[in-house]
Amino acid sequence: MEKRATIKDVAEAAGVGIATVSRVLSGGSASPGTRERVLAVAAQLDYRPSAAGRNLRQRRTGGLGLLVPDLTDTFFGLLAEGVLAHARSAGEPVVLGSTGDDPEQESEMVGMLLEQGVDRVVAVPSGDAESWRPAVRAGMTVVFADRLPGESPDQDAEGPDHDLMLLDGLPPAPPARPLDTPAVLADDRSGIRTAVRYLKGLGHRRIAYLGGPGHERRVAAFREAVGAPVDEELIVFATGSRDSAYAAAAGLFQSRPDLSAVVAGGNALGEAAVLAARELDLRVPRDVSLVMYDDVPWAELCSPPLTVIAQPGREIGYRAAELVLRAGARRPRTVVLPTELIVRGSCGPHR
Amino acid sequence: MEKRATIKDVAEAAGVGIATVSRVLSGGSASPGTRERVLAVAAQLDYRPSAAGRNLRQRRTGGLGLLVPDLTDTFFGLLAEGVLAHARSAGEPVVLGSTGDDPEQESEMVGMLLEQGVDRVVAVPSGDAESWRPAVRAGMTVVFADRLPGESPDQDAEGPDHDLMLLDGLPPAPPARPLDTPAVLADDRSGIRTAVRYLKGLGHRRIAYLGGPGHERRVAAFREAVGAPVDEELIVFATGSRDSAYAAAAGLFQSRPDLSAVVAGGNALGEAAVLAARELDLRVPRDVSLVMYDDVPWAELCSPPLTVIAQPGREIGYRAAELVLRAGARRPRTVVLPTELIVRGSCGPHR
DNA sequence: CTTCTCCATGGAAACGATTCCATCATGCTT
DNA sequence: AAGCATGATGGAATCGTTTCCATGGAGAAG
Structure with a gap:
């Protein structure tokens, strides 16, 4: 315990x-002689500069924060590995920090990070844009990964605001851009579209979508891909929990026995779909076809092995960490990585 | 960006x-009046004490480190969630930090934690006892989770040391206890035994063990449970990687077509076993029975669903965090949590 | 009424690093 | 040869907090 x-x-x-x-x-x-001597002594004393001292002096802590909903989800594990790789x-x-998809826990974690002096964060957001505003105003550099924060609920209030501005004769400023965070x-758009086209190509007409929190883009893409008369009953949502996902999947299968294919908007949803289908004695793919978002190692273990929309989880994390670390000069734009139907x-x- | x-x-x-x-x-x-005023002002200014300042002054950083081999492994994800829960x-x-099961990366991470002033760590160790000694000597409080560090290779040197002490007339001190880390x-012992008994009860005689890094206890328990003439060829090992696990499993199946059951010592190994069996056209459980260590969500998704030895991953993490945080007065002993055959x-x- | 105790309070030192600035020696230019 | 530029070097200030200690006032005990 020597100090x-x-x-x-x-x-x-x-x-x-x-x-x-x-x-x-x-x-x-420094002169070569001095440098050498200092280095030798430092090594011999096993000297390590104290992060506390340095941080205090330079008024910024190194390090970056990582906020994910749930490390039990293989996809987020993969994403985390990517972030860690670049950080290392x-x-x-x-x-x-793991937020459990709970906006409240999320902002608590943000508060703690702030206190720790961690001012650069990679986050898979749970809260809406509004809940992230305090963080960026406090000087945090945030990069979102995998998801964008939900549009603020005050979206309705946007109309009136706009009118007001016109009345005031001000130029109609862009209506409070949600957040200019990279x-x-x-x-998602392309991934979902490819999947839906593939299913349509197999003859499926009644395709359902099973969605999780925070992926408006996927739903939108799904609506767009299935085309004109969207059967709203075929689009159901679950919260982050496993139970909720299972309930949603089971409910879907029971209420609409006529559906012939399901797109699961995440691996937790896919898992739930497989389980629910088995419970209800629906054979995959004979009775119902299934495409799952996320290629996770166990997708191959299912029988039949799952057809998936693969997204590069590790690289998403890696790139996000990269962005947040060199958030210098020009504010970087959003990066979109390709998906692949496997x-x-x-x-x-x-049939 | 206001400071x-x-x-x-x-x-x-x-x-x-x-x-x-x-x-x-x-x-x-403080007097009630003052206290109230200060609290009010602090709240109004959104004041948060700077961790850097505090850490510097009290010469220790709060916080705890978490070192796991791979977050992609669901079990470690679960363990991490447990640690996070208690930390929160x-x-x-x-x-x-994720070590990739590489002792070198591991000690690098330990160095970084030390530098950060993080002096309490929960670790799933990759290196041997020797490689952890510097950390504890530097004043780190370490709690191992899920595994113990491999016995140091200098175990042989123990005999001579002992003799020497006797010659000196000193009381025969315990021969350099590997590490007195909780x-x-x-x-494992009970889990493996139950599984092997179960397989024996089903009539299996040639049972193989597929092991990963860092679980000597499981292998030992396996040897003990299968009984006297241990067929060494039926015990194979892989390193941490997926490829290695697959190779080990496939090699095992090919070299010993007479085996009728496999115990996989971890979920990565189990995954490999399922894949390898499928590739070689072995049916589970008709041609080969499989028991996997770790109950992970996808175990139920396989078909057939996997029989597993469940260990409480989340609780292991939680308890480990608990131990490391109140490592005060009496040095806590090692905690062993029960397993369950599902x-x-x-x-x-x-057959 | 005096003295002692106790408590609230503020000043100042310390923690370990970085960094500005002054100092000093050296070597070059004119 | 004198002045000047250059580069190595150390002193000291600084970051934001905790904590030791001194101070001062109020109440209690004699």
């Missing part, structure tokens, strides 16, 4: 001033 | 000294 060596110890042992030590260690100028290569520590997303065995022709 | 309020700002705004503010905020004594309730931030583990459909009678 750690400080810069002062190193300075004394090397017979130089602390300023010199600091300079040597942070790459400043940048030598930055990662402070982790994000790294998968190309056909395995869970879809069959419509 | 955050400091304790000094609060003190000025409230018309008191900074010492008083600090006292009020950290629960010291204790108001402590969690610094995460740990939270599942009851019979589903992947085991059948021997």
Whole structure:
């Protein structure tokens, strides 16, 4: 339990001033002789600069925050691995928080990060845009991954505001842009469209969508892809929990026995769909075809192996970390990564 | 980007000294009037004490480190959720590192944690006892979860040491106890034994074990449970990677077509076993029975659903966090949590 | 009425790093 | 040879907090 060596110890042992030590260690100028001596002494004393001291002085803590809904979900695990990979290569520590898809816990975590001095965060958001505003106003650099925060509920209030501005003779400013935060997303639009086309190609007409929280874009893409008369009953939602997902899937199958294919908007939903189908004695793909968003390792283990829309989870995390770490000069735009339909065995022709 | 309020700002705004503010905020004594005023001002200014300042002063950073081999593995995700749950309730931030089961990366991460001032760590160790010694000597409080570090290779040197001590007339001190670090583990012994008994009861005689890194206890328990003439060829190991696990499983099936049951010592191994069996056209459970360590959500999705040895991953993490946070007075002993055999459909009678 | 105790309070030191600035030596230019 | 530029170096201030200690006032005990 011997206490750690400080810069002062190193300075004394090397017979130089602390300023010199600091300079040597942070790459400043120093004479070769001095540099060598300082480095030797530092190594021999196993000196490590204290993050607390440095942070205090430079008024910013290194490190980045990572906020995900649930680490039990393989996709978020993958995303986290991506973030960690880049953080490691940048030598930055990662402070982790799991929000359970609860906006309240989320903002609590944001508060804690702020307190820790962590001012750069990669987040899979649960709260809406409004709930993220305090964070960015407090000076946080935020990059969203996988999802965007839900549009604020005050969207309705936007109309009146607009009118008011016109009355005042002001130029109709863009109606309070939700947030100008960069994000790294998968190309949901294209992924969903490809899946739906594929199912249509197999002859399916009554295709259902099973959605989770925070993916408005996927639903929108689904609506667009299935085309004109959208059967609203075939679009159902669950919250983040497993129970909720199962209930939604089971409810869907029971209330609409005529559906012939399901697109699950996430791996938790896909899991629920498989379970519910089995429980109700629906065979996949004979009775119902299934496409799941997210390619997770166990998709191949199911029988039949699941046809999936793969999105590069690890890379999403990696790129997000990259963005948040070099959020310097030009504010980076949102990055969209490609998806890929991986056909395995869970879809069959419509009978 | 307005800079955050400091304790000094609060003190000025409230018309008191900074010492008083600090006292009020950290629960010291103060007159009711003052306390109220300070709290009001602090709230109004949205004041948050800077962790950097506090850490510097008290020479220790709050927070705890979490080191896992791979967040993509559902079990570790579960464990992490447990740690996070307890950390949240204790108001402590969690610094995460993923080691990829690589001792070198692991000690790198330990170094970084040390630098950050994080001196309490929950770890699923990859390195051996020797590689953890520097960490504990540097004053880190470590609690191992799920695994113990492999016995150091210098175990052989133990004999001589002992003799030497006898010669010196010293009391025969315990021969360099590997590490007196507490740990939270599942009851591997009992779990494996139950599984093997179950398989034996189904008539299986040639039972194989597919092991991963860091679970000597499981192998030992397996050897013990299968009884006297242990067929060493039926015990194979993989490193942490998916490829390695698949190779080990496939190799096992091919080299020993006479085996009738497999115990997979982790969910990654179980996954590999299912895949390899399918590839080689072995039916589960008709041709080969399978029991997997870890109950993960997707175990139920396989067909047939996998019979598993469930260990309480979330609770392991929770308890480990608990131990490391109140590592005060009496050094806590190792905690062993129960396992449970969950019979589903992947085991059948021997034919 | 005096003295003692106790409590609220504020000033100031300390924590360990970075960084500005002054100092000093060295070598070059004129 | 004198002045000047350059580069190495150390002193000291600073960051925001906690905590030790001194101060002062009020109430209690003698």
